[in-house]
Amino acid sequence: MTSTLTALLFLGLYLSQTTSTQKQILSKPIIWVKPNFMIPKGMPVFIWCQGTPKAIEYQLHLEGHLYAQQSPKQLERRNTVMFHIPKMTLLTAGQYRCFYRIKELWSKPSDPLDLVVTGMYDTPTLSVHPGNKVISGKNVTFSCRLDTATNKFFLLKEGRSSQPQHRYGNIQVEFPIGPVTTAHRGTYRCFGSYNNHAWSFPSKPVKLLVTEGVGDTSLVPTEHTSFSEPWDTYLLATEAEFQQDPAFWDHTAHNILQIGLAFLVLVALMCLLVDYWLCRKRIQEQANRASPQECRRRFRTQRTLDK
Template sequence: MVLAGDFYKPMIRAQPNNVVAIGEEVTIICEGPSDAQKFYLFKEGNPRSKILKIYEDTEEKEFFISSIESHNAGQYWCNYKSPAGISKNSDTLELVVTGKLPKPILRADPGSVVSRGNAVIIWCKGAMQTQICFLHKEGSPAPLDQQSPRGTLNNAQFSITSVEKNHAGQYRCYCYNSAGWSEGSDALELVVTGVYQSKVSLSAQPSPVVASGGDVTLQCSSQERYNKFILMKEGQKSPWLWASWNANTGVFQALFRVGPVTPNQRWRFTCYGYYVYNPQMWSAPSDHLELLVSGTLQKPNIWAEPGSVIACDNLL
């Protein structure tokens, strides 16, 4: 909190975000002390500033743009006037206006579900002649990183050498070339497992041996108070099923109905627990559970030679 009378550099931010699509709304907020009399908003290349007079005591003033156009993109800063004089300029805010180019494609390699401590590469594939791409994480006011595409595939590479829980979340990327900015990519949800060390157990009810074409119930449970559970099937990069149910016994568990089970694929599962307020942070995995499909081979034949009736003397 800034006390009245403090003479300091103001803070500038954009709400809801500094990356805005054409036609959307954005509010640029300049924060200063309560004795500020006027706030001034500046834009690079624009000789005129927007001035907002203060009529009530407050520590921030808002500059509202109701419908963003491409010419609104650029660098902004602000300052204020108080009885002590004109303040220092704020840091620069980069307002990015997207929508001129097709949205890039965002993906994670080897996948979007990553064990804590492992490495992951996030690829952003832009349009032809892309010059630079920016990676944004939901909730962060500024881009996490910027990279130029490599090679002829227009892929920008963003590497995380050791994933930690703060990397969990939703990501988007934006790319730029001489024609302007792209739309934002579809969101990539990066999940970090092993954030919570209380493991969960996975079992099949009534048995992991299932007749071909039949169903089975998988039970994922934990003594930890997880309020959501995820079931993943080997070979699929995203959760296959999810559900939640808390038993009265004090064991927190989820029941998943799986089927029909067929012999032409592998039915190997792992489950995780998590909390609804941190949906991209999962527990350590359960042990693997593999279903065995019965009835997939012909019933064997059994016979005796020379016959099934044998004289007692022949047994001696």
């Protein structure tokens, strides 16, 4: 009995410490943008921040300063809020992070989200050498030129996982690529920039077609190309996929742990009750067996006294 009560005490203390620790550590939220991290000047953009169902307030920070804040409006989506930027400008381009609050505690900041405003400078010219139709294994070089002097150029290949390459230069830079494979097939554009968050208009698209070999005449790109004209209908209308929230899974794991501990405590209490019931039953049975014997002893004693 004493060992069981001691075990219950330790379980209760552990559960209390776990809950206290969880309250002090709030996982970072997830941040993403729709329709794309590159937004033409004057066009709207939506930034999403995903925390936990218990969050009561969200904040969006731009370059380390508070930009907007709001509370969840729908009970069924309390773990996600949307921040709307009506028009993208130089003032709204930059690095964003978001936070959420549970009671008086604020979460860690989300990973950074860099938003770029395009259409701020003249249009560059993009070309590829020796040509846009090459055999796999060869080398190609993209050349981007912007007559208006700049200090940085970006080359972007369309694709969900594509990341822009960059090189420094004033008027023209080259992006060597190779040996190429069919994975390099796709549509490319380049941009000029004075900083990481303000880019020029995009160049006209250049489609690179890579064949498997001399005998293979297939020039169909492996990636779907969806650049649209004009640019104001958005370049790369690719939406960020909805991501599962690590904070959500942290809280779920914690809740499962709490349920498991509560179940163990309940089982221990049930064992105590069963043990107590069995003990009472044994005592009652012993008492019942002892009663007739006691009566016979008293009867014999009484007869002896009468004689």
